[in-house]
Amino acid sequence: MGTKKAKFNVLMMRDDSPVRRYRLSPGWLKTAIFALLFLVLLAGGGGWAGYTFWQKNRDLRAEKGTMERQLRDANMELERLQNIDKILKSNDPEDMQSLLGSMSAESPRPAPTRPPLDLRRLFTRVDLQQVSVDNLQAKYTGNGLQVIFNLNNLLNATLSGDAVLTLITTEGKELQVKLNRNDLSFQIQRFKQIRTVLPMPPKHDKDSLFGLRLKIANPKGQTIFSETYPLSYIQA
Numbered sequence: 001m002g003t004k005k006a007k008f009n010v011l012m013m014r015d016d017s018p019v020r021r022y023r024l025s026p027g028w029l030k031t032a033i034f035a036l037l038f039l040v041l042l043a044g045g046g047g048w049a050g051y052t053f054w055q056k057n058r059d060l061r062a063e064k065g066t067m068e069r070q071l072r073d074a075n076m077e078l079e080r081l082q083n084i085d086k087i088l089k090s091n092d093p094e095d096m097q098s099l100l101g102s103m104s105a106e107s108p109r110p111a112p113t114r115p116p117l118d119l120r121r122l123f124t125r126v127d128l129q130q131v132s133v134d135n136l137q138a139k140y141t142g143n144g145l146q147v148i149f150n151l152n153n154l155l156n157a158t159l160s161g162d163a164v165l166t167l168i169t170t171e172g173k174e175l176q177v178k179l180n181r182n183d184l185s186f187q188i189q190r191f192k193q194i195r196t197v198l199p200m201p202p203k204h205d206k207d208s209l210f211g212l213r214l215k216i217a218n219p220k221g222q223t224i225f226s227e228t229y230p231l232s233y234i235q236a
Contacts, residue, residue: 006026007023007025007026009021009023010023072132076125076127076227079227079229079233080123080125080227082230082233084119084123122168122172122174122211122213122228123228124226125226125227125228126215126223126224126225126226126227127224127225127226127227128224128225129154130153130154130155130159130218130224130225131151131152131153131154131159131216131224131225132151132152132154132225133149133150133151133152133214133216133225133227134149134150134152135148135149135150136148136149136214136229136234137149137234137235137236138212138231138234138235138236139235139236140206140235141197143197143199144197144198144199144200145167145197145198145200145206145209145212146195146196146197146198147165147194147195147196147197147198147212148193148194148195149193149194149214150191150192150193150194151163151186151188151191151192151193151194151216152190152191153188153189153190153191158187158188158189159186159187159188159189159218160185160186160187160188160218160219161185161186161216161217161218161219161224162181162184162185162186162216162217163184163185163186163194163214163215163216163217164179164184164214164215164216164217165177165179165184165196165198165212165213165214165215166212166213166215167198167201167204167209167211167212167213168209168210168211168212168213168228169204169208169209169210170208170209170210172210174213175201175204177198177199177201178199179196179198180196180197183195183196184196206231209231210230210231211228211229211230211231212228212229212231212234213226213227213228213229214226214227214228214229
């Protein structure tokens with residue numbers, strides 16, 4: 001007779017029931033151990049794969065954020081150059097010759113009746129990356145010039161301050177108009193739409209206006225954003 005294979009006896013005892021005995025062969029016990037080890041390895045591999053994919057997703061999101069910032073900066077620079085081109089085209093050649101210092105000494109021209117435009121002053125741009133401006137629109141109404149734009153908070157904290165709007169004439173003059181501070185003051189966590197109406201300045205109509213300068217200042221009076229927009233570009 002062959003040798004009887006050894007088996008493991010498992011006893012199950014409860015206070016309110018008789019003892020139960022189960023017999024397990026070594027093969028089943030090894031299978032259970034291997035299955036447990038396989039599940040542990042599978043869980044470890046799943047955790048490693050999840051961490052790897054999370055790292056790749058984090059890197060891709062960071063790269064996407066960098067590309068978005070570069071695209072936004074490129075769009076802002078393009079908009080600035082378009083603004084300069086439009087204000088150059090809005091003035092007559094004699095003023096541009098005076099501004100660029102290209103008048104000929106051999107054939108002098110009459111002195112200009114108004115000072116030359118300081119394009120650097122008109123189009124000086126400020127952006128401290130604390131707030132962004134989107135969907136700026138201007139529309140003439142019976143009460144004046146209605147201005148609407150969205151403010152987006154780029155900080156991880158509450159942002160407060162005031163917006164200041166200045167009208168620019170076709171001659172390059174800045175016109176300070178009466179502003180409604182209640183409309184232009186803000187305290188935002190993420191986003192706010194600003195809506196206000198600028199009264200038409202005396203002795204001026206819409207044909208004499210070229211652009212709108214928007215400045216955002218924090219409570220300390222520091223300018224954190226400033227940009228000039230031609231009305232033809234933002235007019236709804």
